[in-house]
Every structure is written in C-alpha cells, then in structure tokens.
Amino acid sequence: MFAKSLGDDGAELRPLEPWNAEEFLAHMDRGREHIGRFVELPDHVTDLPSATSFLQRYADKAAADSGRLYGIWADGTLVGGVMFRIFDAAAGNCEAGCWLEPTSVGRGLITRALRLMIDWAVEERGMHRVEWVAGADNTASLNVARRLGMVREGVLRESYLYRGVRHDEEVWAVLAPEWRRLREAPAARRPREGPAAPVTDP
Numbered sequence: 001m002f003a004k005s006l007g008d009d010g011a012e013l014r015p016l017e018p019w020n021a022e023e024f025l026a027h028m029d030r031g032r033e034h035i036g037r038f039v040e041l042p043d044h045v046t047d048l049p050s051a052t053s054f055l056q057r058y059a060d061k062a063a064a065d066s067g068r069l070y071g072i073w074a075d076g077t078l079v080g081g082v083m084f085r086i087f088d089a090a091a092g093n094c095e096a097g098c099w100l101e102p103t104s105v106g107r108g109l110i111t112r113a114l115r116l117m118i119d120w121a122v123e124e125r126g127m128h129r130v131e132w133v134a135g136a137d138n139t140a141s142l143n144v145a146r147r148l149g150m151v152r153e154g155v156l157r158e159s160y161l162y163r164g165v166r167h168d169e170e171v172w173a174v175l176a177p178e179w180r181r182l183r184e185a186p187a188a189r190r191p192r193e194g195p196a197a198p199v200t201d202p
Helices: 018-035 049-062 107-126 141-146 178-185
Strands: 012-015 066-074 075-088 093-100 130-133 151-162 165-177
Touching: 012 075, 012 107, 018 049, 018 075, 018 093, 049 066, 049 107, 075 107, 093 107, 107 141, 107 178, 130 141, 141 165, 165 178
Parallel strands: 093 130
Antiparallel strands: 012 066, 066 075, 075 093, 130 165, 151 165
C-alpha cells in the first residue's frame, strides 16, 4: 500500500483496489449524475458486486501490466479516480482517463494526479505516447488535455455511442520528448490548472 501526495492541501493518490469496493460505490452514488453526463462508469457500478467486479477488472489489468487504476482522496474521502485504460508496454503506448465528483471540481486534482501518472509512465516505464480520448462536447475534459500540454490530433466522428446517442470524440496525445520539455519548462510557461470533469469510459 502506498499514497502519493498531490500537494499541500492533503489530497492523495492511492491504488483503487477490490477491497475499496464499498467506498467506491458510495463515491459513485454521490457523483453518479455528474460523472454519468459523459461516461459509462456509473452505468457499470450500480451495487456492491458490480463495484467489486469493476475494481477486480483493473486489479487483473495491473497484474497483467495492461492497465492501472488509482483513486483520489481529499480530506480522507474518495472523490475521483484516474486510470490507464490501455497500457501497452511493448508498444510504448497508453491511454489515460479520469472522473471526479462535482464537489471536488476546480481544485486541480485531476491535473496533478495525471502529471504523476504520466511522469511514471514516461520515466519509469519507458512509454513513448500517452493518449487522451474525450467527447468533443466535454469541454472540461478537453481542458485537462490542454493543461497537460497534449496535442489535439483529430476527431473521431460519431464514434462513441452513449445512451442511444452518437458523439464525436477528440484524440489528444503527448509524446515522451514533448512531456520532458514540458516538465523542464519554467512554471510560469506551463498550462494553468482548472476544473476537470469525467472524461473516459471504463
């Protein structure tokens, strides 16, 4: 077990594992409407067995080195999460995503958590490309990509079928050399933090 500090406000990044299922379900119930505006996660996590199953799926991915899932705790309460939905170590490619309760929006928690994750993926695991896919109408999610210094690469037209409606998705990414340059840049030149919203399917 470990926790990574996300700053001076006491927020922490920790592994989100099957034994956290009750806390995870309570968190999802609090944020269900907000999180479900753009992503399927609340539709998959509706009771304790489904919450456990979702967390076990990512525990299995972690064991297979094909994905990762972490929770964000603020003031001792689980308020959101970040993930590597896809993690292909052999190819050097991964896809990141997140979600957040509405009460914790605007604190920069997602941006701070993802910076830690991308640093780990690039520097510790040798990832070359970190991808971000979000609905074209999910402005807060697209702003996360901008704050992380990612490059908008294109639009997948009507590629995401969600609750009977097809949505365009935008693809953003940052490459390892770009990430290192961003991390070395003076703080004044880095994109500023701001609100974040749920951004990816499970």
